[in-house]
Amino acid sequence: MLQVQNIEKYYGSRNNVTRALDRVSFDVADGEFLVIMGASGSGKTTLLNCISTIDTVSAGKILMDGVNIADLSEDALAKFRRERLGFVFQDFNLLDTLTVEENIGLALALNHTDAKTVQERVREAAGKLGIADILSKFPYQISGGQKQRTACARAMVAGQSLLLADEPTGALDSKASKNLLEIMSAMNRDMKATILMVTHDAYSASYADRVLFLKDGRVFNELLRGDRGRAVFYHEILDVLAALGGDVSDVF
Amino acid sequence: MCWLRWEVMSVTYFKLSLRNARRQARDYLIYFVTMVMASALIYVFNGLAFSNEVRQLAQGLDSLPLVIVFASIVVVCIFGWLVSYSTRFMLTRRSRELGLYILCGITNNQVAQLFFLENLAAGVVSLFFGVALGGLLYQALRAVVMSLFGLPYRFALTLSVPSVLLTALYLSAIYLYALQKNRKLIRRMKIYDLIYYEKQNEDAVIQTGKGRRKLFLISIVSGVIGTCLLMTGGTAAGLIGAECIIFFLFGFFLSFASGVPAFFDRHPFRKYQGQNLLVFRTLTAKLATMGIAMAVISLIFTATLLTEGSGFMINGLTRSRAADNACFDLYLSAEGEKKDFTPYLVYIAENIPVEQSLLYRIFLSGSTQVMDYICEHTAHDNYEYDSDPVLRFSDYAMLRTMAGYPAVEPEPGKYLIHCKSFLEEPLRSYDGTLSLNGISLTAGSIHTEHLSQGFYDMTNGRDYILVIPDETADGLEIHHTAYAAKTAEPVTEAQLAVLSDMSDQDYDEETDPLGYVFVDTRANEENMAAMQILLLVFPLFYIALALTMTAAAILTIQQLSETDRYRRQFVLLRKLGMDQRDMARALRNQFAVYYTMPAVPAVLISVPFILKLCYQPEPGVMVGISSPAAVTAISLGVFFLIYGIYILLAYTSLKRNVLPKRFRK
Ligand SMILES: Nc1ncnc2c1ncn2[C@@H]1O[C@H](COP(=O)(O)OP(=O)(O)O)[C@@H](O)[C@H]1O
Ligand SMILES: [Mg+2]
Numbered sequence: 001m002l003q004v005q006n007i008e009k010y011y012g013s014r015n016n017v018t019r020a021l022d023r024v025s026f027d028v029a030d031g032e033f034l035v036i037m038g039a040s041g042s043g044k045t046t047l048l049n050c051i052s053t054i055d056t057v058s059a060g061k062i063l064m065d066g067v068n069i070a071d072l073s074e075d076a077l078a079k080f081r082r083e084r085l086g087f088v089f090q091d092f093n094l095l096d097t098l099t100v101e102e103n104i105g106l107a108l109a110l111n112h113t114d115a116k117t118v119q120e121r122v123r124e125a126a127g128k129l130g131i132a133d134i135l136s137k138f139p140y141q142i143s144g145g146q147k148q149r150t151a152c153a154r155a156m157v158a159g160q161s162l163l164l165a166d167e168p169t170g171a172l173d174s175k176a177s178k179n180l181l182e183i184m185s186a187m188n189r190d191m192k193a194t195i196l197m198v199t200h201d202a203y204s205a206s207y208a209d210r211v212l213f214l215k216d217g218r219v220f221n222e223l224l225r226g227d228r229g230r231a232v233f234y235h236e237i238l239d240v241l242a243a244l245g246g247d248v249s250d251v252f
Numbered sequence: 253m254c255w256l257r258w259e260v261m262s263v264t265y266f267k268l269s270l271r272n273a274r275r276q277a278r279d280y281l282i283y284f285v286t287m288v289m290a291s292a293l294i295y296v297f298n299g300l301a302f303s304n305e306v307r308q309l310a311q312g313l314d315s316l317p318l319v320i321v322f323a324s325i326v327v328v329c330i331f332g333w334l335v336s337y338s339t340r341f342m343l344t345r346r347s348r349e350l351g352l353y354i355l356c357g358i359t360n361n362q363v364a365q366l367f368f369l370e371n372l373a374a375g376v377v378s379l380f381f382g383v384a385l386g387g388l389l390y391q392a393l394r395a396v397v398m399s400l401f402g403l404p405y406r407f408a409l410t411l412s413v414p415s416v417l418l419t420a421l422y423l424s425a426i427y428l429y430a431l432q433k434n435r436k437l438i439r440r441m442k443i444y445d446l447i448y449y450e451k452q453n454e455d456a457v458i459q460t461g462k463g464r465r466k467l468f469l470i471s472i473v474s475g476v477i478g479t480c481l482l483m484t485g486g487t488a489a490g491l492i493g494a495e496c497i498i499f500f501l502f503g504f505f506l507s508f509a510s511g512v513p514a515f516f517d518r519h520p521f522r523k524y525q526g527q528n529l530l531v532f533r534t535l536t537a538k539l540a541t542m543g544i545a546m547a548v549i550s551l552i553f554t555a556t557l558l559t560e561g562s563g564f565m566i567n568g569l570t571r572s573r574a575a576d577n578a579c580f581d582l583y584l585s586a587e588g589e590k591k592d593f594t595p596y597l598v599y600i601a602e603n604i605p606v607e608q609s610l611l612y613r614i615f616l617s618g619s620t621q622v623m624d625y626i627c628e629h630t631a632h633d634n635y636e637y638d639s640d641p642v643l644r645f646s647d648y649a650m651l652r653t654m655a656g657y658p659a660v661e662p663e664p665g666k667y668l669i670h671c672k673s674f675l676e677e678p679l680r681s682y683d684g685t686l687s688l689n690g691i692s693l694t695a696g697s698i699h700t701e702h703l704s705q706g707f708y709d710m711t712n713g714r715d716y717i718l719v720i721p722d723e724t725a726d727g728l729e730i731h732h733t734a735y736a737a738k739t740a741e742p743v744t745e746a747q748l749a750v751l752s753d754m755s756d757q758d759y760d761e762e763t764d765p766l767g768y769v770f771v772d773t774r775a776n777e778e779n780m781a782a783m784q785i786l787l788l789v790f791p792l793f794y795i796a797l798a799l800t801m802t803a804a805a806i807l808t809i810q811q812l813s814e815t816d817r818y819r820r821q822f823v824l825l826r827k828l829g830m831d832q833r834d835m836a837r838a839l840r841n842q843f844a845v846y847y848t849m850p851a852v853p854a855v856l857i858s859v860p861f862i863l864k865l866c867y868q869p870e871p872g873v874m875v876g877i878s879s880p881a882a883v884t885a886i887s888l889g890v891f892f893l894i895y896g897i898y899i900l901l902a903y904t905s906l907k908r909n910v911l912p913k914r915f916r917k
Contacts, residue, residue, distance in 0.1 A: 054355065055444045074359050082357025093447070095349055097271045107356035 001194055002028040002051070002162065007060030009046050009217075020046040022217040023060070033188045033195045035205040037237070038214035039244075044198040045166055047214070051196065052087050052164045053077060082107065086155025086193075088165040092147045094139040094154075100146075101126070101135040104153045113158075125153040129183055145176025149183065156187060163187065165197040169204050181207045202241060206234035215244055269370050279812045282901055283338050284378065286805040290331050290798065291382020294324060294422050296390045297794045299415035300397065309401050311745065312783045323791035327798040328422050334802040336430035337545065338809055339371065343434060344449060345813060350438075351446030364438040368431060375427045382423075383416055400782040464507040471503025475853070482860050490860065497857050498551070505546035505849075508539045530825075531842045534818075538846070542810055546850055552803040553854030553891070556796050560887040561862030563792035567785055568878025569869050574781035576672070576702045576873075577711075578774040579655045582606075582743050584751075585710040585734035586769045589613065593735055595754060596769065600737070604747060608654050609737035612647035614710075615728035616640070617718060621684050622669075626716070629678040632871045641713035641731060642688075643670075648719045651712070654738040657701045664721060666696030671716035672872040673700040679716070688724045706870070710734065710770050715872060742775040800891060803850070804898035811846060811902050818910040835911060843906070847899050851892075859884055 009021040020043045028034050038044050049055035051062055053069055061068050064080065072080060094103045101122055102109075108118045126132045129149040134142050142150070148168055155163050165184070169177035185207050187193045197208070205211050207230065213221040221240050225233045277284075300306055301320030307313050343350070350363055391407055398405040478496025481489045539546060582604065584596055593611065600606060617640040626632065643651075645662055648670065652660060660668070667686050669679055676698055686693040704711040710732045748771065755769040822835055866880035874880055 049444060052355070053443070054351075054447060055442075074361070078354075078357045078359045080357075081355055085355075085357075087355055093348065093352060095352065106352070110353060110356050110358055 001030045001065060002196075003061075003063040003066075004028075004047075004051070005061045005063065007047075007050060007057045007062060009043070009050060009055070010058045020217055021050070021057075024214075024217070024219055025060075026212055026219060026222075028194060028196060031188070031192045031194055033185070033207065033209045034197070035208035035211045036196070036198045036214055037200060037202070037205050037211055037241070038220075039200060042214045043217040044200070044214055046217075048164050048166050048196070048198050052085060053081060054087075083158065084160055084162050086152075086158075086160035086163045088148065088151045088155050088163070088168045090167040090170040092139070092144075092151050092171070094147055094150060096139050099136050099138055100131065100142065100150050103139070103150055104135075104157050107154060107158050121157050122153070125157040128186075129153050130179075143176070144172050145179060148172060148176070148180055152180070152183065152187075156191070156193060161192075161194055163193050163195045163197075165195065167199050167201075168197065169199065169201065174203075177201075177204065202234060202237045205237050206230045211237060211240075213240055213244060220244060269366070269373075279815060280338075280342065280809065281905075282808045282812065282898065283805055284374070286334070286801050287331075287374070287378040288381040288385060289801060290334075290426075291378050291419055291423055292386035292389055293794065293797055293801075294327060295383050295386030295412075295415050295419040296393050297790070298324065298418045298422075299386070299390045299412040300393060300790070302412060302414045302418070303394075306394075306397060306786075309397070309403075310779045310783050312780075313786065316787060319787050319791050320794075323794050324418075324422055326795050328425050330795070330798045330802050332426045332429040334805060335426050336433045337806055339430050339434050340437065341809060341813070343367070343437065347441075347446040347449035350441065351443050351449075354441075354443050354446065360439050360441060363441075364435050367434065367438060371427050371431055375423055379420055379423050383411075383419065386415075386419070387411060397782075397786065400785060402778060402782075467503050468507035471500045471507060475500030475504065479856055482857065490864075494857055497853055501547040501550045501853055502544070505539060505550070506543040508536065508543070530838045531845060534814075534821075534842050535845060538810065538814065545806060545810075549803040549806060550850040550853050552799050553851055554857045556799040556803070557854055557858035557887055557891055558861055559792050559796040559799065560890055561858060561865060561883060563789045563796065564878075564883045564886050565862070565865050565874070566792070567789045568866075568883060569873055570781045570784045570789075572873045572875070572878055574777045576706060577704055577772065578777035578781075579702050579704045580651075580736040581739040581774045582609075582737040583704065583734065583772045584736075584769055585732050587710060587732045589730040589733050591733060591769060593733070593769075595758075596751060596771075597735070599750065599754065603750075604737075604743060605740040607738045607740055608650075609735065610647060610650045610654065611733070611735045612644070612650075613733050614712065614717070614731045615642040615644075615725050616731050617642045617686065617688060618729065619686070621686070622679075622682065622716065622718065625682050625684065626675060626678065630675070630871065632715070635714055637714060637731065640718055641716075642718045642720055642725065642728060643712065644722045644725045645719050646722050651703065651736060652701075654736060655701065655703065660697070660699065662721065663696040665693060667693040668696045668719040669698045669716055670703055670705070670712070670719055671698065671700060672705055674872040674875055675716055676700050686718065686720070688720060689727060691724050693720060693724065706872075743773040745776070745779075748773050748776050796891075797894070800894045804895050807847065807850070808898050808902040811843075812905060815906060815909050818906065822910055832911070836907070839907065839910065840903075843899070843903055847895075851895065855888065859888075862887060 004024060004026050006023050006025050007021055008019070008023060011018040011020055022043075024043075024047060036044055036047060046055065050057045056070065061070070063069075064084070069077070069080065094100075095106070098106065101119075104125060105118045105122045108121060109115075113121075122135070123132065126135055129152055131146055131149050131153065134146055139147055139150070148171075152163075152165075152168070155165075163184070168184075169180055172180065181204055184195060184197070188195050197204070199205055209225050211223040211225075212219055213223070221244070223233075223236060223240060228236075273280075297320050301317045307316065353363060354360065387409060390412075391409070395405045474496045478493040478500055481493030481496065484490075484493075582600070584593065586593070597611075600609075616638060620639050622640045623635050623637070627635075645668075648668070649659065649662075652658075669682075671679060679698055683695045685695075703717075705717065706714045712734075751771045755771055759768045818839075822839075825835060826832070862884045863880045866874045866878075866883050874883070876882070877886075
């Protein structure tokens, strides 16, 4: 579904260049749950921003169903974002002026859906994520976990097929994290959503089908879960991290 | 299909905009009120310009619409800047929201369209309220104009359709300009910049550079030099000084954010003194993002003060001259004694109801002793008379009666002095003896009522005249002949025109170089003054008001937009154990410094200029309420009154919303 080919990303001016991504390549299959791991500053957010069209690459290609997203017209890009893409930020990015229900329905409402359908689909998504009873509250009235589930609901309510999540559990406590990860797992399993999640936390990563390790902007290693249980996979991830030189104590 | 989608979307977006507007009402209420006031201001002045009632007040007012249109264009530019700055500012404050919209699949073009709708709504609403408010304010202005022309005023609510249309036109110009500027911005917006706008901003605040620190030092030095140069008062030095100050403004506000931390690094003790740290960190964070705006605001304040100063100066000058020249309902004069006034007197007798009149002469004493004394003891030394002008006591007494002044006792053996009030003080110590026809006269009393003494050539002396017993005037050289009259009704413009025409036809430069008859009326002088004020002073204040409102509104929008951040900061500080009285003091200090900073250079630059301006006209005019000091004080007063209202509103709003609950009173 998604092919990332040799992308590079530079930041900064001529005399002070940061190379955030360095010839990164990988494919994401339909329905896959892929996690990208790496220490802080390794380029995870940059990678996700490039894929989500929030940012543009300096070199290389990102193909979506075989089409380079850099070649899309503004309208086609908008359609892509509208219909295919869901994004979950670390810091939620909910609009404080809107209720939970309105935050979730925003994408639908801003597009062509009629009011009744918007409401039905919001209810349905909220039910799946266990936030049906807080729909009329405002973001400042709910907990971090509830906020992140709201953001997830927003990212999937329009039936988006690709869910991008940038450290979605970064601001949550372990119980809320676990809850969110279970939900994402279920979305991947039951709704066939393709998930690309970025994290620096091995426990979160253990929910994936496959883990890519990023270091200094390069893909360093790859780990497939296969048929192993989550606990086993978790320890393997920790092993790779140790080899990577990451600070294991900081991971959990 | 596309249209349908647009419709659904715009409804949703409209709801969003409303929510947004309601939530931000606290921050932007002052901006909105300013825009309503702006519409009212434009409406009022255009209503004045295109009112038939006003135009019929005097013939010269035909040019009023032109003047107001010109001033309106200036005002449109000023408010255009306000709107484009504020909308851009609000746009950046909503950048995360807009970024999310685009991420949700809305195109930049659509965002631009929605933005257009929002502004359209804001413009229409401010036009509506502005015209309503303007309708009321217009009556106040009408009352002022009527009293200016000495006419009775009767309250009547009217709606000037041309003015409404013009106001709509100007407002659309303002909003379209702002829209045009911002549309480009929206078109070019990248999601990345939008979503990460706040983060980028934080980085910018932290940035400090060696260059900026140098700029900070240089600008401070330049500011000090500029102020010194301005104080020396020379024109050339003043100009260089002003340039230094302008450089200081931009340099200072651009580098303040990095200069202050550098200062504190070198003086760590100062940093932790009182609320210094809090106050200056807050300010530097603010100034880092609005350096140029601060400098521009300071320049706007300077322009405001200069405009107001000129306005009050012209106002004072005009009224003062008019008061002196408009002593007699009708006044004719001609050089020498040969001019035959008969045709004029016949016309007057037939057409103008005269109550009292006097045909009299101004003599020359043959000596310049008083003139010399005045030149020696005052700054004034420009007299066209060959010797001191003299008036007979009986004529003087009659002139006083006609002008409505109390009678003066004759003082045998003495000469009286009638002069402008500014000469009273120096002349009081003058005790020279006047010798006329072999009779010696000693100095008598001094009188200072207005008596047509000056602005024109052939009036009752220039600045002063000596009044002598009738018999001592025999044989003195005659300077000019004059006729003054008190009429039952003001002399009309038409009657004055007839008399002036007679004078023009009568005058033949070659055969009769002395024969020109000077004609003037009180009504004419008063009308001219009123007209000048209407044509010059009103537009100046129109512009000055727009300037003050714009600058004060921008400062206030900036300050109030920080409400949430301040609140979080104070909540944290309270947890850290900060005393609540200290919090209030820190807030107040921050406020004081923030609002004082742009005003100080403006005051420093404009005060010497206003004073200089007021010393330009002939002496004796800029006195009393129009004295240079008074004009300066009034200009500053008016400016700080409006500025103060904004500051007070901002402060109350911020205090209510920022300080922890228990502390509110
Ligand atoms: N806007 C930016 N300007 C300059 N450098 C940036 C910017 N964003 C990220 N970087 C740099 O790129 C590198 C990767 O950043 P990021 O993708 O945010 O890392 P991660 O999300 O893995 O912590 C870091 O070295 C960071 O400093
Ligand atoms: Mg990151």
